[in-house]
Amino acid sequence: MVELLALFATGVAAGTLGALLGLGGGIFLVPALTLLFDLPIQTAVGTSLVGVIATSAGVAVVAAKGRGADVSLALRLEVVTAAGAMLGSVAAGYMGHRVLVILFALVVFMTAAYLVYKSRRTATGVPERLFRREYHPRHWAAGMSVSSVAGMLSGMLGVGGGFIKVPVMYAIMEVPLGVATATSNFMVGITAAASVLVYYGRGDIHPLVVIPTAVGVFVGAMLGVFVLVKLRASWVRTALIILLVFMGIQMLIRGLQ
Amino acid sequence: MAARQWNDPRLRDDDDLARRVRRIDALALDVVMRRAAMIMAPLALGLMIAGFLELLISDPSILHFPGPTTVRLDRLAAVFARRPGISLMSAGILVLALVPLIRVFVAAWMYLRQRARTDALVALAVFLILLVSMLGWGG
Numbered sequence: 001m002v003e004l005l006a007l008f009a010t011g012v013a014a015g016t017l018g019a020l021l022g023l024g025g026g027i028f029l030v031p032a033l034t035l036l037f038d039l040p041i042q043t044a045v046g047t048s049l050v051g052v053i054a055t056s057a058g059v060a061v062v063a064a065k066g067r068g069a070d071v072s073l074a075l076r077l078e079v080v081t082a083a084g085a086m087l088g089s090v091a092a093g094y095m096g097h098r099v100l101v102i103l104f105a106l107v108v109f110m111t112a113a114y115l116v117y118k119s120r121r122t123a124t125g126v127p128e129r130l131f132r133r134e135y136h137p138r139h140w141a142a143g144m145s146v147s148s149v150a151g152m153l154s155g156m157l158g159v160g161g162g163f164i165k166v167p168v169m170y171a172i173m174e175v176p177l178g179v180a181t182a183t184s185n186f187m188v189g190i191t192a193a194a195s196v197l198v199y200y201g202r203g204d205i206h207p208l209v210v211i212p213t214a215v216g217v218f219v220g221a222m223l224g225v226f227v228l229v230k231l232r233a234s235w236v237r238t239a240l241i242i243l244l245v246f247m248g249i250q251m252l253i254r255g256l257q
Numbered sequence: 258m259a260a261r262q263w264n265d266p267r268l269r270d271d272d273d274l275a276r277r278v279r280r281i282d283a284l285a286l287d288v289v290m291r292r293a294a295m296i297m298a299p300l301a302l303g304l305m306i307a308g309f310l311e312l313l314i315s316d317p318s319i320l321h322f323p324g325p326t327t328v329r330l331d332r333l334a335a336v337f338a339r340r341p342g343i344s345l346m347s348a349g350i351l352v353l354a355l356v357p358l359i360r361v362f363v364a365a366w367m368y369l370r371q372r373a374r375t376d377a378l379v380a381l382a383v384f385l386i387l388l389v390s391m392l393g394w395g396g
Contacts, residue, residue, distance in 0.1 A: 003322035039323065050350060057301075057356045060294040071286060071364060075379045078361075082386045190383065193357035197391045200327055200350065207346035208324030211305045214353075 011216020019224020024160035025217040031247045046199030048158030049192045051217035056189025069186040081151035082194035088155025089195035101255035108248035114163045143173040155195035160188035301353035308345030358387045
């Protein structure tokens, strides 16, 4: 019973931290389940994917209507992203624990680099409209290629992939940043659903691990949105980037041992 | 947002009307997808909680870490009689995994109603990928 409460608390922490950074909880949850609870990474990834779907479904219910997601763009990108996720989750079954752990560490470092880039962009102080009505997505080939990679990483590692999808839509496809973020949030649930059933069928999902964790991630995500307005964003971001780098190093050490 | 008549002099051209119609369509789609999530998500949560409570009452010794794995879709009904708690929790996880699938199907249906054929075909393609994932591995 103590472990179930600990899993719930871990989920709350991961969901809160993820929401503070505008990421999903997976980037914190998978390392926590692997390092603290000593779970196989495939089980941690399956758990994280259920948490992503739970958060996505919950946000869909409580979020403000009509603000942001370009569903048409999301579904066009999801054709390749969902296929990539399915392939990634199948591949994860054939890859060793160490390989996945090292790969996850690299993704954590990439996420930290993306957050540094995002904070520098914000610091330039150039105002822009987050939700322009008129825009035309461009460079579809490049956008879909990178989105398929994001899908594969999501399927292999249990992350939402937003740290790839948002820059792809914004910087490559020339979609307004607010629309790109909302569209990515819409996409993560579908991407996770494409791969979670592979983990389910493979027996990598344990209900007694998944349920308290997924409920915790959802609660944490809602809490994170509430807490974010109370804290100074730059301090939070710096602290969490340091935490991400520390986690990445721990995962790398674990994988290389 | 109130719809304007096609011959409203405040509209500058047909593109402006088309943009407004697309926005109304997008809001309608958002409402329907939200309703799908509002039905499925609590159902999934209810099944998981029911399964957990059943285990807590009937066999607390099974509440160890990490515990048993989920029951495959094709064996869910057969296992339910022997292990209802795990079966209910497995069913809850499956229903939760179905939420995005249902939302995509609803999007395809709404696009068909709005005669956006390309978008409907794209949505159906995504739906098929999710279905392959479910039937190929989840079951």
